[in-house]
Amino acid sequence: MPGAGVRQVQVQMLISLIQNEKSAFVSVNQRPFxxxxxxxxxxxxxxxxxxxxxxxxIPTLTAIATFTGFPVTAIPSPTATEExxxxxxxxxxLNADAGNFQLQTGETITFTxxxxxxxxxxxxxxxxxxxxxxxxxLATDTDPSDGVAIQFAVTSGLAAELRGTAxxxxxxxxxTRFNPSIYSAE
Numbered sequence: 001m002p003g004a005g006v007r008q009v010q011v012q013m014l015i016s017l018i019q020n021e022k023s024a025f026v027s028v029n030q031r032p033f034x035x036x037x038x039x040x041x042x043x044x045x046x047x048x049x050x051x052x053x054x055x056x057x058i059p060t061l062t063a064i065a066t067f068t069g070f071p072v073t074a075i076p077s078p079t080a081t082e083e084x085x086x087x088x089x090x091x092x093x094l095n096a097d098a099g100n101f102q103l104q105t106g107e108t109i110t111f112t113x114x115x116x117x118x119x120x121x122x123x124x125x126x127x128x129x130x131x132x133x134x135x136x137x138l139a140t141d142t143d144p145s146d147g148v149a150i151q152f153a154v155t156s157g158l159a160a161e162l163r164g165t166a167x168x169x170x171x172x173x174x175x176t177r178f179n180p181s182i183y184s185a186e
Contacts, residue, residue, distance in 0.1 A: 086174045087115025089125070089164050093182075103154045105184045111138070113148040113164045117174045120166035123148045127160035130181070136160075158184040 091111045093101040103109065111125050123141045139150035148164075164176040 100181045103184045105156045116148040124165045130159045157186045
């Protein structure tokens with residue numbers, strides 16, 4: 001490699017100059033400078049003696065094994081499987097906020113179960129009072145041909161959750177998933 005021999009001679013000369021304290025060229029004060037220069041020349045010589053990298057072809061990958069995934073173990077759910085969406089009960093109200101609906105005391109309103117599951121023998125509309133007392137069946141619709149709906153006279157002091165339940169002849173029971181809280185003034 002051209003230049004490598006010249007660098008080697010220069011490095012050897014600097015080493016001998018540093019070792020010889022009586023040299024006219026290198027004083028004691030210049031030793032740190034010479035050591036630094038020697039190090040730089042040494043790195044340069046190393047760089048010149050190292051051949052430049054050459055381009056090589058990228059090896060192609062060959063599959064040795066196929067990943068089949070981790071074993072899956074079914075873990076039983078601590079709760080029942082979520083029921084499908086079974087429609088919503090719609091009705092007129094005065095005010096609403098976050099699932100809470102204020103009804104007009106003394107007014108007769110219609111609760112309509114839109115999207116009710118088809119084919120049930122009967123559809124019940126039930127309120128579950130917030131005070132923990134027993135649920136009250138408001139009415140049952142056994143003829144859904146005109147829609148699943150009931151009439152309800154709003155009483156004063158009402159505070160309950162409204163739910164719909166569909167009963168089928170094969171024993172299947174489907175319920176509404178969104179159950180609004182309904183209230184009325186005293």
